[in-house]
Each structure stands twice: as C-alpha cells, then as structure tokens.
Amino acid sequence: MxxxxxxxxxxxxxxxxxxxxxxxxxxxxxxxxxxxxxxxxxxxxxxxxxxxxxxxxxxxxxxxxxxxxxxxxxxxxxxxxxxxxxxxxxxxxxxxxxxxxxxxxxxxxxxxxxxxxxxxxxxxxxxxxxxxxxxxxxxxxxxxxxxxxxxxxxxxxxxxxxxxxxxxxxxxxxxxxxxDVIGVELGGALKNIIAIGAGFNDGLGYGENAKAAIITRGLAEISRLGVAAGANALTFAGLAGIGDLIATCATPLSRNQQLGRRLARGEKLDAILQSTHSVAEGVSTTRAALKLAERYQVEMPIAHQLSLILFEGLDPHKAVPELMMRDPKGELEGFV
Missing domain, CATH: 3.40.50.720 (NAD(P)-binding Rossmann-like Domain)
Known part of the structure; x- marks a missing residue:
C-alpha cells in the first residue's frame, strides 16, 4: 500500500x-x-x-x-x-x-x-x-x-x-x-516565458508563422541557458523541453499564454495578476532567467524584450521589430 x-x-x-x-x-x-x-x-x-x-x-x-x-x-x-x-x-x-x-x-x-x-x-x-x-x-x-x-x-x-x-x-x-534534473527543471520553468510571447503573438494577430518562429527561437534560448547551466542538450528535445513548450504556447488554456494575450489587448500586468486565482509563473521566471543569463553570459533576446514589456511598459508592437532587426546570425550560434 x-x-x-x-x-x-x-x-x-x-x-x-x-x-x-x-x-x-x-x-x-x-x-x-x-x-x-x-x-x-x-x-x-x-x-x-x-x-x-x-x-x-x-x-x-x-x-x-x-x-x-x-x-x-x-x-x-x-x-x-x-x-x-x-x-x-x-x-x-x-x-x-x-x-x-x-x-x-x-x-x-x-x-x-x-x-x-x-x-x-x-x-x-x-x-x-x-x-x-x-x-x-x-x-x-x-x-x-x-x-x-x-x-x-x-x-x-x-x-x-x-x-x-x-x-x-x-x-x-x-x-x-x-x-538530467537541471534540464528537466529549466525546460519546465523557462517555457513559461516563451508562452507569454506566444500569447502576445496571438493577441496581436501576427499569425502561425510568427508563433512557430517564437517557439523555435524560444527553444534555442532555453537550450543555450540550460546547456550553460550544465544540462544535457538532448533533454530540450524531449517532453520537458519542446513537448512542454508546444503545449504551453499553442493554447489559451495556458495561464502564461493567456497573460500574453491580455497584455497585447492593452491590459496592465498588475490588473491581470489580481484578476486571476492562478499564478502565471512566467512573470517571475523572466526576472530570474535574465539574472541566470547574465551569470552564464548567454543571450536571451526574446526574454529580454518580454521583460521590457512586462516591467518597463514597452509597447508590444515595438518589441517585434527589435527582434527582427537584430544582427544576423547563424541558426546554431551559441551551440557549435
């Protein structure tokens, strides 16, 4: 028993x-x-x-x-x-x-x-x-x-x-x-940040191509930080990585995705957080992730732009051009 x-x-x-x-x-x-x-x-x-x-x-x-x-x-x-x-x-x-x-x-x-x-x-x-x-x-x-x-x-x-x-x-x-405890835990935590971005995408009406790009490049950010912290890169191709990321980004059933949608509609973060019983972990995780990224000298551009929207009042419409016009890079830069 x-x-x-x-x-x-x-x-x-x-x-x-x-x-x-x-x-x-x-x-x-x-x-x-x-x-x-x-x-x-x-x-x-x-x-x-x-x-x-x-x-x-x-x-x-x-x-x-x-x-x-x-x-x-x-x-x-x-x-x-x-x-x-x-x-x-x-x-x-x-x-x-x-x-x-x-x-x-x-x-x-x-x-x-x-x-x-x-x-x-x-x-x-x-x-x-x-x-x-x-x-x-x-x-x-x-x-x-x-x-x-x-x-x-x-x-x-x-x-x-x-x-x-x-x-x-x-x-x-x-x-x-x-x-791989490090990889499983970081995958589960960091995906909530990207889910907020996916919610922004849906709220702003940017479409499925853009959301696929957010998910894919979000996975790159998660993997870079995870590997730098000691995780196995293959973990992020599994259930705690891409699996959890897809589920959380694809549907408004996700608290973090819904938060992103509501922010895109112009609602204020404090008002959203006060209106729900659930905790959107992506908010606090964004702060923590950027501190970890600084510790490990890892780039997290999506998380950085989201932090500006969440905590500094950046207009979501301005975040996407900032991401699109970053210096061109190889897709696997930071991994190989």
Whole structure:
C-alpha cells in the first residue's frame, strides 16, 4: 500500500491528486486555508480550478500539515515557485526519512536563482538523495478530464526516479525517467516565458508563422541557458523541453499564454495578476532567467524584450521589430 501527500491545491496539484486517487492510492491534498480545505472536502471538488470534476472517495483534503505529511511514501510539492521554500520549511518537522519528495512546481526562485529541487535540498539536506522533479506537456484541465499525456520525472539517483515513476504512472499519464534534473527543471520553468510571447503573438494577430518562429527561437534560448547551466542538450528535445513548450504556447488554456494575450489587448500586468486565482509563473521566471543569463553570459533576446514589456511598459508592437532587426546570425550560434 502506498500513501501520498500533495502540498498545494491549485489546478496541477489537484490534478495530480486526482490521478493518484483514481489509481487506488490513498491521497491527501493540503491547503493552508482551513475554510478552503473544508469546502473541498465537503463538496468533493475544487470549484475554483477544476469545477465539476469530482474527487474519488480515497482523496482527502486537509489544512492540517501533520496529516498531509506524516507517514507518506511520496510527497508531491506543487506550490507557487516563490512560495516553495516557506512550504518546505513548514513540512520539515513532520517528514519521514523514507519519504520521496517530488517537485511538480515549475519556476526559479528569484532571490537565490535556485531551481525547485535545489530549494528543497537546501532546506532538507538529509533528503537530497530522495528528491525528484516532474515536468512535461501537462495542461491541468485536460489531464484532470482523463485525456492522455506524458511526463518525465528526473532525479540524480536513478532508483528514486523509477520509484516516483512507478507511483505516478497511470493509464492516462505515461511517465518517463531522466537523470538530467537541471534540464528537466529549466525546460519546465523557462517555457513559461516563451508562452507569454506566444500569447502576445496571438493577441496581436501576427499569425502561425510568427508563433512557430517564437517557439523555435524560444527553444534555442532555453537550450543555450540550460546547456550553460550544465544540462544535457538532448533533454530540450524531449517532453520537458519542446513537448512542454508546444503545449504551453499553442493554447489559451495556458495561464502564461493567456497573460500574453491580455497584455497585447492593452491590459496592465498588475490588473491581470489580481484578476486571476492562478499564478502565471512566467512573470517571475523572466526576472530570474535574465539574472541566470547574465551569470552564464548567454543571450536571451526574446526574454529580454518580454521583460521590457512586462516591467518597463514597452509597447508590444515595438518589441517585434527589435527582434527582427537584430544582427544576423547563424541558426546554431551559441551551440557549435
């Protein structure tokens, strides 16, 4: 028998909990707000993020962190990236030494520039060899509805990746393993920046050719930074790279793509962020990515232009000419 705790009751956390519970695993979702936890436990659905998708009987919701963490074989951490550290500190006193920790959050901590698994390891050094990262082209609403998808779980310890894969894999989510934690995490985080750009493209009506160019050159930026940080270049040709990038850029189901569309319509960033329950990770990741790019001396022109739009009020119509008229380069410059 396996017992799993899910720390975070957003769309993706709830979706993963649903998949695990449907598989017959005793699963507990934790929400820090007692009233929200009680409402979900009683209504048997997450009305905010996944309305009308009802919980199996073996899925429990609690605001008691002890109940969510104690005696769990696997703990899935699915909190906003900038809140992960404080939540890891919260769970620390109740963790069992045998528990495997799986990060399903996609982001980079702005202050430390650490990936999510690095944040967990920094706070929980005794668990550094029991940490894995889950990523892939996984739009929550589709996965929760039972539509098929795939993901990759990465760990520096192969046995941990295999154990996590065994627990998470189900008939609608096929999970692969990887040893490239850096590549899997950076692919999952950085794609959110490019998705904002794809949303701009759709909002401005620039068409499919332009969006294909944004996705392709966005992948080049992600890969350059990832390789400089120590990732395997081939990881970005996989599920956590081009797979997640396509899914996130192609549809308004993506929070980041939708944010880009709304900015293109003239809405202000603060107003957009205040109007939604979901976190668009691409906003904070843009700041962190450019700091990492500076550290590794890597060019990220799309991310740079997006930062000017997001944080300095650049007119989106002016960003595209800036990108188009950059000095000509070889397509593989920065790789070979």
């Amino acid at each position: 396996v017992s799993v705790g899910v720390i975070g009751s957003g769309a993706w956390g709830t979706t993963l909990a649903l998949l695990l519970a449907r598989k017959g695993i005793a699963t507990t979702i934790w929400d820090h707000r007692a009233e929200r936890a009680l409402e979900m436990q009683q209504s048997r659905e997450n009305k905010v993020f996944l309305p009308h998708i009802y919980f199996p009987d073996n899925l429990r919701v609690t605001s008691d962190i002890t109940e969510a963490v104690t005696d769990k074989d696997l703990l899935v951490l699915v909190t906003p990236s900038q809140k992960l550290r404080e939540n890891v500190r919260l769970i620390a006193p109740y963790l069992d030494p045998k528990t495997i920790l799986v990060s399903a959050s996609k982001g980079i901590e702005i202050e430390s520039l650490q990936r999510m698994s690095e944040v967990i390891a920094a706070e929980l050094p005794a668990w550094k060899d029991r940490i894995a990262a889950l990523s892939g082209p996984n739009l929550s609403s589709e996965v929760a509805e039972g539509k098929p998808t795939a993901a990759v779980v990465a760990s520096s310890i192969p046995e941990i990746a295999v154990q996590a894969r065994t627990v998470i894999t189900c008939d609608t989510l096929r999970v692969y393993t990887s040893s």
